[in-house]
Amino acid sequence: MTVSPGRRERKKAATRQKIADTALRLFLERGFDAVGIRDVAAEADVAVTTVFSHFASKEALVFEQDDDFEQRLTQAVTGRAPHEPLIPALRREIQSLVRHCAADSATPVWRMIDESPALREYEESMRLRHAESLATAIAADPDLSRTTTACRTIARFVIDAYSLAREAADPDAALDEIFRMIEAAWAVTRPSGSSTVVT
Amino acid sequence: MTVSPGRRERKKAATRQKIADTALRLFLERGFDAVGIRDVAAEADVAVTTVFSHFASKEALVFEQDDDFEQRLTQAVTGRAPHEPLIPALRREIQSLVRHCAADSATPVWRMIDESPALREYEESMRLRHAESLATAIAADPDLSRTTTACRTIARFVIDAYSLAREAADPDAALDEIFRMIEAAWAVTRPSGSSTVVT
DNA sequence: ACAGTAACACTAACCGTTAGGAGTTCACAT
DNA sequence: ATGTGAACTCCTAACGGTTAGTGTTACTGT
Structure with a gap:
């Protein structure tokens, strides 16, 4: 049994998920190369640096759950x-x-x-x-x-x-x-x- | 028999070789990551765009003859x-x-x-x-x-x-x-x- | 000689990525 | 409760690889 995660961790996970979802949607809509990190950040309403604090690289956005x-x-x-x-x-x-x-x-x-x-x-x-x-x-x-x-x-x-x-x-x-x-x-x-x- | 290559092709080959040699020398001296393309271009006395017209990427400079x-x-x-x-x-x-x-x-x-x-x-x-x-x-x-x-x-x-x-x-x-x-x-x-x- | 074109230069930018620094929000111990 | 430190996020600015646009030079074939 895991202790119920605190608000902070929930928010962090939510941010991460929102970024990943937004990115995947944009990539599928317009193609991976046609979407910039700045686009993803803007659409997910976060800073570019936040994207990179959750994902090591642009490519890692695609293989989000393949760990x-x-x-x-x-x-x-x-x-x-x-x-x-x-x-x-x-x-x-x-x-x-x-x-x-x-x-x-x-x-x-x-x-x-x-x-x-x-x-x-x-x-x-x-x-x-x-x-x-x-x-x-x-x-x-x-x-x-x-x-x-x-x-x-x-x-x-x-x-x-x-x-x-x-x-x-x-x-x-x-x-x-x-x-x-x-x-x-x-x-x-x-x-x-x-x-x-x-x- | 190949016709003797014209001056143009010789010059091109010379430029390519000069870039490759310069790059490898700098890389070995200071490390691959510590040398920028702009450094290589300056040291080889060519434009940055010329480097990329001969080599597809910075990494390709290293594997020059490994084709x-x-x-x-x-x-x-x-x-x-x-x-x-x-x-x-x-x-x-x-x-x-x-x-x-x-x-x-x-x-x-x-x-x-x-x-x-x-x-x-x-x-x-x-x-x-x-x-x-x-x-x-x-x-x-x-x-x-x-x-x-x-x-x-x-x-x-x-x-x-x-x-x-x-x-x-x-x-x-x-x-x-x-x-x-x-x-x-x-x-x-x-x-x-x-x-x-x-x- | 002359036209065409390959090689190259210069500038200016795009894009991924990171550093620095400051602001906000939460967790936790007192 | 409240203060404190850590975690999360933001913003700005930059770095480095890469490319587009636009000329300029110098070789080649006729």
Whole structure:
């Protein structure tokens, strides 16, 4: 149970939300590049500096709530059933994330992202950070004694799967194919002399 | 035979080179972020607009001649010996590229890149473009009849190998390990019913 | 020679982003 | 209650990358 948040925190959250909502609306109406930060600030009735006190950059306005992407991935590793193999768990999570992006409500947003190089670039560097924390989570699992390199590599591959599947004509089929490859790559990293349990 | 380039083209090339040299020198002396485009332009004795007519961005000044990265990769695919398997050919090329980056003369440059987030981000998005053209080259090879998805995936993996190996403490060992994984991933994409020749 | 044009310069601005400093509102301890 | 400090926001001004507009120079092909 969380204590009821004070007025201050509520106001702050409201301001943040108003900025994010206004920004997304303007971006979708006129296109990301055609809307300036000054426009967003004016429309949301806040100062430009306030926008940047809530969001690190213009691009971050678009990926406002996608910080749980990272959490969901690491959760898929740390919170999976005991002795459940790693790759299927990751596959399930990635599939769910890809489907969420393909949902009708999200489509215009992703169209906008695809159309702006700045946003694509920003997303890609987000993914890199996600891959790093996923690698850390994998490396920390005692059931999977792999080298650091193997963990970082497989984390990259999983992130690649997400971004390739999102672009594919048939995301489900692409995910099938890519995860078959990832499974094989993961298998050859199994330390020799381990038990017969596949992890 | 190319006709001897006219005075105009020579002057243009000279200007471009002078800008690139000046920029790299200043960047190494004072750090990438501490040098402004206006500084570079003044020191190279050209107008700011001239700098941007030769280079698309400040970051591009640093990766001036690294456009052959893309060419070397696609060459490794299209120019390999007949019936030579794909992955070892790529592995050889990546290894050579990684070693080249670790060469003493290049070290200060890479240190500078590592220290600037803007440059790291720029490089990563370059790599993505390289992955795309590598994927195209792989898809175009008649010896390797794989799906588009498999080609794009393996291309990403290879690029990942480059960037992971460059960061690793022991690049050679990391490359060994990563390419074992890539080899396994590639193997499972082999179309059923193909001959016994491994490609 | 002459016209066309590529390369370059200059100015002035746009846009994202940040620093500095001041005002307001809230939380909390007394 | 009230004072106090911290958090939030505002405003102004600037910095640095990037581009548009407009000439000017100097090479090229005829």
